[in-house]
Amino acid sequence: MTRLQQNGHRIVVGVDFGTTYTGVSWVTTVSQQTIQEIDIINEWGGSGATGSYNWKVPTVIAYQNENSPWSPRGDKWGFQVKPEMVSWAWMKLLLDQDQAKRHYDDTLPEVKQHPHKSPEQIVTDFLSHVYKFLIGTLERRMTPSVVQQLPIEFWFTTPAIWSDQANHATRRAARAAGFGSRPGDRIFMIQEPEAAAVAVLKDLTVHGTNVIVKPGDGILICDCGGGTVDLITYKVTQTYPTLQFEELVVGSGGKCGSTYVDRRFLAWMSETFGPAFDGLRDRLKCPGSKMMQEFESHKRAFSSDNCEHFELGLSMHDVPDSPSYDASENTVKIEW
Known part of the structure; x- marks a missing residue:
């Protein structure tokens, strides 16, 4: 066991797998980093990576066997996918098909499905590219030796309105894509509004600063995403030494992103x-x-x-x- 492992250090990775865009961030426990020091992947590569949205990559994949001669060197994903290619997107919406429709759900017919692949398989294919890109990024930033020594925690965000079946499907797809496959690596799930609340409130509850949010305050989170919208209300129960809050009422929302x-x-x-x-x-x-x-x-x-x-x-x-x-x-x- 190396010194880094003996000290319990690890890499914590956040994966915001979205309907339209996917984002990845990471931080290590080797140094006491603040939320401002979290690294966000903002250089994804691909000819379409222009403009101000490169901190997330399009959730889209194009298969080589459906796109010859545009894709002569394997499948394309994210910014590599060109407009003229046959591609597959919005597959995240299809992971939660068995749940009864809610009042605000999109009433249009379901998203077009692949004739030979299940939505979970397409998600796995896309996430496998994200995983390989992430590991390559970590190795460039921290050296392959350090990445090999440190266990990685992967935190995947999921809509609050999702069923257990959809959460399980996301976890299966992530693991099949390589996440959590190394010894010591683990996968965790966190609801998107909860992750948003932590990110937003962290800066507003720093000890020793002009605290804006205090225990007892109510916070309404409206998370408008590409595929879903979540509405959840939290009550702040503690701001120091760690931020803690509890859900006031059961959240609501719909597939209407x-x-x-x-x-x-x-x-x-x-x-x-x-x-x-x-x-x-x-x-x-x-x-x-x-x-x-x-x-x-x-x-x-x-x-x-x-x-x-x-x-x-x-x-x-x-x-x-x-x-x-x-x-x-x-x-x-x-x-x-």
Whole structure:
């Protein structure tokens, strides 16, 4: 046993496996690091890694056998996936299919499934790339020898509204992907709102500072994600020496995250343009396609102060007469 192991040191990794994006952070117990010193992976690589969102990687995978000649060197994932590729996304939503629908759940048909792979298998395939990238990052930052000596705790966030079946499926997929596979490594699960509460409240309860949050205060967490929305209320019971809180009432929420807006947009396109849109190849309209990337940019910029229209480039044939499409410019026009 090495000195690091004798002292009980370890690496703690947080994995925010999201419907649309996935983030990974890590910290070691070798030094007394604060929450500001936690390392976040923000260089994921891939030709699509541009802009201000590189601290998370797109939760998407494209298989080589479905994309030749675009993917001649194996499967692509995250920022490696190009708009013209056949890809699979939003698979996280399919891990919780057996649970009864809630009042605010998306009422549209289920996300398209792979004809030969289960949602759990696709999640495993995606997470295996995340795991390999994470280990490579740790070895570059800490040397392979140190990483080999230290056990790793993996903390996966899951929606508060998820069923036990969905949590078990996430754990199985993570382990099959390599997480927790080394001797001494372990996998833990934490609810997304609880993780958010710890992250937000940590800076507000530092001993010796101008404390904003104190024992007895109530905190409402609204976690709006890509696939789900969670609402939970906590009561702060202690701020020093460690932050502690308890759930005041049972949380609520639904499968109505930002992908709900995307799916409504796709439904509107189908209703408006019919076969002209429905007949397009999947790679032209699937998550990660050029059209959906443009829509994502407009969605992020949307506010009540914005102009009342935007345009998307998309070539369609035999489009019925519609004020929402300019055939001469191959442009979809959306107004509100």
